[in-house]
Amino acid sequence: MEKRILGNTGIEVSRLGLGSLTMGALQKASSTETIKAVTRACFEKGINFVDGAELYNSYEVLKEMVKLNKDCVVASKSYAYDLPTAKKAFEEALRSIDRDYIDIFLMHEQESDLTIKGHHEALEYYLKMQKAGYVRSVGLSTHKVECVKATTKFSEIQVIHPLINHTGFGIFDGTLIDMENAIKSASDRGVGIYSMKIFGGGNLLHDRKKAVDYVLSKDYIHASMIGMQSIEEVDYNVALFEGGDVSNINAKLENKKVYIKDWCVRCSACVKACPQNAIELVNDKMVITEEKCLLCGYCGSACTELCIKMY
Ligand code: SF4
Ligand code: SF4
Structure with missing residues (x-):
C-alpha cells in the first residue's frame, strides 16, 4: 500500500x-x-x-x-x-x-x-x-x-x-x-x-x-x-x-437507506442535524431526499425518539 x-x-x-x-x-x-x-x-x-x-x-x-x-x-x-x-x-x-x-x-x-x-x-x-x-x-x-x-x-x-x-x-x-x-x-x-x-x-x-x-x-x-x-x-x-484485479472478490455492498419510523414526533431535530439539507417536513411528515443524503447518520444521533434507522 x-x-x-x-x-x-x-x-x-x-x-x-x-x-x-x-x-x-x-x-x-x-x-x-x-x-x-x-x-x-x-x-x-x-x-x-x-x-x-x-x-x-x-x-x-x-x-x-x-x-x-x-x-x-x-x-x-x-x-x-x-x-x-x-x-x-x-x-x-x-x-x-x-x-x-x-x-x-x-x-x-x-x-x-x-x-x-x-x-x-x-x-x-x-x-x-x-x-x-x-x-x-x-x-x-x-x-x-x-x-x-x-x-x-x-x-x-x-x-x-x-x-x-x-x-x-x-x-x-x-x-x-x-x-x-x-x-x-x-x-x-x-x-x-x-x-x-x-x-x-x-x-x-x-x-x-x-x-x-x-x-x-x-x-x-x-x-x-x-x-x-x-x-x-x-x-x-x-x-x-x-490497481489489482477485483473480479474474484465478492464484496457485495448493500445500498443503504435512511428510514424514519412511525413514532416520529416531528420535533425537527434531525432537520437541524442534517448537513446536506436532506430532511424536511412535508404534509406533516418528515421526508428524506435520497439524492441529497450522504448516509452520514448524523440525523440518527440527533433523534431522541430513536426513530431514524439506516439499513
Ligand atoms: S428528530 Fe426524530 S422525532 Fe424529531 S422529527 Fe426527526 S425523526 Fe422525528
Ligand atoms: S444520513 Fe446524513 S445526509 Fe442523510 S438525512 Fe441523515 S443527516 Fe442528512
Missing part, C-alpha cells in the same frame, strides 16, 4: 484509510469479532490510518488498530466549541483508544470562517495539547467549499478532511471544480488533505473503480477514508487502490 506524507505534518499515511463510522454505533454497530477481523485485514494489507469521531461511538475500531500497530495514525474529531467540551472530548479519545497521544484531532464539520472563529476556544486547547506532545496535528473536517477556502485565514489548520468525489456528490455550496481548487490551494500551502465520501456515502458505489481512480489521480489528496465493515470490502478497496 502506497504511503504519502500529510502536507507539512510529517505524518506518513497509507493512501487508503479505514473510516470507522460504518462499524460504529451510529450505523452497523458491528460486533467485537467483526471489528477485530476487519482491523486485522487492514493491518495485513498495509493500512496504517484510521479515522473516528466523538459522535460515531466507534473508538473500539481505533483501539484495535492501535493494538495491531502501536504507530498507527489515528485521527478523531469533535463538535466541541469551548474549553470544557474540548477537554472532555480530547481526554475521552485518548482514554478510549488507550494511547497517550493522538495523531490528528479535528474540529468536526466546520462550515465557514465564522464557525471556525466560534470554535476558537476548542482550537486553542488542541493547539496547547499539540505543544505539550499529546496531539501531532490539528485541523478540521468539512463538506463546504467556503470552509476549505476560509482556512487561508487560519494558519493553525494543518490538516483538512474534506468531502470530495468524482461527481461532486454532496457539495452544495459550489461546483466540484470549486472544491478541487480550494483543496489544491490548501495543499499547496502545506496543509495535509485526507478526503471523505469518495463513494458519495454509498450513492456512487456502482463504479467504485472510477471513484478510487479519481482520488488517486489528484496529488493534492494525500489519502482517503473509506468506511469498511467486512474483510471482503477491505480486500476489494485495497485492490482498487493498488
Whole structure:
C-alpha cells in the first residue's frame, strides 16, 4: 500500500484509510469479532490510518488498530466549541483508544470562517495539547467549499478532511471544480488533505473503480477514508487502490437507506442535524431526499425518539 506524507505534518499515511463510522454505533454497530477481523485485514494489507469521531461511538475500531500497530495514525474529531467540551472530548479519545497521544484531532464539520472563529476556544486547547506532545496535528473536517477556502485565514489548520468525489456528490455550496481548487490551494500551502465520501456515502458505489481512480489521480489528496465493515470490502478497496484485479472478490455492498419510523414526533431535530439539507417536513411528515443524503447518520444521533434507522 502506497504511503504519502500529510502536507507539512510529517505524518506518513497509507493512501487508503479505514473510516470507522460504518462499524460504529451510529450505523452497523458491528460486533467485537467483526471489528477485530476487519482491523486485522487492514493491518495485513498495509493500512496504517484510521479515522473516528466523538459522535460515531466507534473508538473500539481505533483501539484495535492501535493494538495491531502501536504507530498507527489515528485521527478523531469533535463538535466541541469551548474549553470544557474540548477537554472532555480530547481526554475521552485518548482514554478510549488507550494511547497517550493522538495523531490528528479535528474540529468536526466546520462550515465557514465564522464557525471556525466560534470554535476558537476548542482550537486553542488542541493547539496547547499539540505543544505539550499529546496531539501531532490539528485541523478540521468539512463538506463546504467556503470552509476549505476560509482556512487561508487560519494558519493553525494543518490538516483538512474534506468531502470530495468524482461527481461532486454532496457539495452544495459550489461546483466540484470549486472544491478541487480550494483543496489544491490548501495543499499547496502545506496543509495535509485526507478526503471523505469518495463513494458519495454509498450513492456512487456502482463504479467504485472510477471513484478510487479519481482520488488517486489528484496529488493534492494525500489519502482517503473509506468506511469498511467486512474483510471482503477491505480486500476489494485495497485492490482498487493498488490497481489489482477485483473480479474474484465478492464484496457485495448493500445500498443503504435512511428510514424514519412511525413514532416520529416531528420535533425537527434531525432537520437541524442534517448537513446536506436532506430532511424536511412535508404534509406533516418528515421526508428524506435520497439524492441529497450522504448516509452520514448524523440525523440518527440527533433523534431522541430513536426513530431514524439506516439499513
Ligand atoms: S428528530 Fe426524530 S422525532 Fe424529531 S422529527 Fe426527526 S425523526 Fe422525528
Ligand atoms: S438525512 Fe441523515 S444520513 Fe442523510 S445526509 Fe442528512 S443527516 Fe446524513
